[in-house]
Amino acid sequence: MPKAQEKQKLIDKEGKRIDGRQLDELRPVKLEVGVLSSADGSAYIEWGKNKILAAVFGPREAHPKHLSLPDRALLQCRYHMAPFSVEERKSPAPSRREVELSKVIRQALEPAVFLEYYPRSSIDLFIEVLQADGGTRCASLTVAALALADAGIPMKDLVVACAAGKAEGKLILDLSDSEDKLGEADVPVALMSTPQEAITLLQMDGTLSVEEFEQVVSMALNGCRQIYKLQKEALKAKYVPLKEETEG
């Protein structure tokens, strides 16, 4: 039985992907800010089939106290997936992957936050993946930056993230779950644009030549720039001016 026949085709002859996208096309992204009343800041993202909530508390007293730093705020981050967010139910207990992602997401956001303004306090960021479909860490970073801005945490810039990679020999932007599982490489990238462009998250699953890698990073950065515009719009959307009142 020929192997090729059993494997699902990710990209067809016309260069279209399973979900109908072009090789360099993003999935649809929807962002909303200020969605939870108990948190100091919050935001929600739908990126393709990903559905992710982020909430921020703080700056507030650090718990436990011994973790607090004398000269800056602590940024604590928890990335967590709901048991029903994936095909096979996942246990609610934190997995090793969730612990790793909590760390890289935190380290991608730290360069952007003015932590030194708030010594001896903690900024607590919680990310809950309600539904996952590939690229959750990029979507999580993107929505977390908005939750931080919604909480009024001063930042150098909104951090934004997007992934690119390779599947069936072709370089593609924004891998979905199946492309990630069956493809050759997945490279998530986080970008901070001001004061200068800086990459604050970079990882790779898979294998690429150096030339391919450079092209893939370039593709991912283009994706980041597109999503960055959506982030700014989402923050401003909360402040749409009033319609004219009909009666005084």
Added chain:
Amino acid sequence: MSEIVAKVKQKQIEQLITNDKRLDDRGLTDYREMQIEPGLIEKAEGSALVKLGKTEVLVGIKVEVGEPFPDTPEEGVLTVNAELLPLASPSFEPGPPDENSIELARVVDRSIRESKAIAVEELVLEAGKKVIVVFIDVYVLNHDGNLIDASVTAGLAALLNAKIPNYVVEEGEVKKKTGYKQLPIKNYPIAVTFAKINGKLVVDPLLEEEQVMDARLTMTFDKDGNICAIQKGGGSGSFTSQQISEAAKLGQQISTERRKLVVKE
């Protein structure tokens, strides 16, 4: 880290209640406005998001094939888990379920199990060997009081929304045939929670009301108006037997009305 209530706020709530009024202008037996959004999580077999005032609870249903419990070989398995997400309140900390999330999970579990909402005998694929296991995960997204009623409602709505694969047993193996079917839902439990403040019973308490209440009483009613679960909680206060009877009668009436919002005839 519990939230401390300002004394002036406590006084204000108690004074309002003495005059049969509440912080948000509701009557003592009125619920807040509720929205139900079924099917938000397409990857789950079933789901429902319930917004009760600002309280938000998301329930996801996942289904697997597994072994029955040894003492009930001809019944499917139902298991309920609840998470009080740190997102939902400044006083919720990350970590394994604490006594509050476990209490919430177990009250939701009893409400669904004792009312026989799911016909578990119809979830058997091979008696004693293979049954359908239903996971109900209660995810509290925002806490503004009355998590129990919101969670039971979301649980019921998610079960009604759920579509499970067509499992069949062929040559001793479980296979999925094409198509989906609904879970066999036979009853519709509705929980009604009362808070006792200044000697009066107040329905669907706000978070601020829960912070000053003496005690809390939840009763779940099935579609025939029978009580199928009770939980007294939320504080070290107490109820008189008269108040308990009052709650039971009132709760039954209220649950009939609330059920119409979840189950369309």
Added chain:
Amino acid sequence: MPVFFEKREIVTPGDLIAEGDYLAGENTYRDGEKLFATRVGLVDLIDKTVMIVALRAFYAPRVGDTIIGKVVELTIAGWLVDIKAPQPAMLRASDVFERSFKPQRDDLPTVFDIGDMVITKVIAYDRTRDPQLTVREPGLGKITRGQIMEITPTKIPRVIGKKGSMISMIKDNTGCHIVLGQNGIILVSGKSPENEQLAMMAIRKIDEESHISGLTDRVTQMFKKIKGSEKSAEGTRETETN
């Protein structure tokens, strides 16, 4: 020397707002010649200072601020007060008791207990220690009646208005005693809950709509509308009894 935004345009963190010989005001940061926004807010230029009035921010204590806080803990040294700032604030027992008096822990609740709301002032705060408070001045102390509400701290100047015009209008229309904490916590105390609700409604309107011009007119209109409908209801009742 370019400024890249219109006055009172909404900007977001990372937006380039000016380049050149400007001073970096509130909620901006400088990188070489460029000034960027650090928060979501309205851009403004006063003389040579570019600043942002933040639409979303939390309270950062300043010495001299009058604020409203909640007592959350009793310690050997005094009362820990939640003032909605990154660090908890301390009101020392020595601020209230005579210096020679050595208060036992039990005496603290007789003055302020857990859950009490207090009007207080920041007397010390820097990077090395948490805010220190006092209640020694007139007008400071425990709150015993009225309603407490919370708004974004950066909106407090709008609630005050030019030369106090806005807050006077609210007080005149509702007869309420209002204390504005710089930390965004506000005490409204009136003769009736209805008057208190009316004042709170006006303040909430300011919090939500401060970024849209014409706010003063809208608040005036709001009072007219509500007072007007009250008057006509009274008028109807009078004619009925005649």
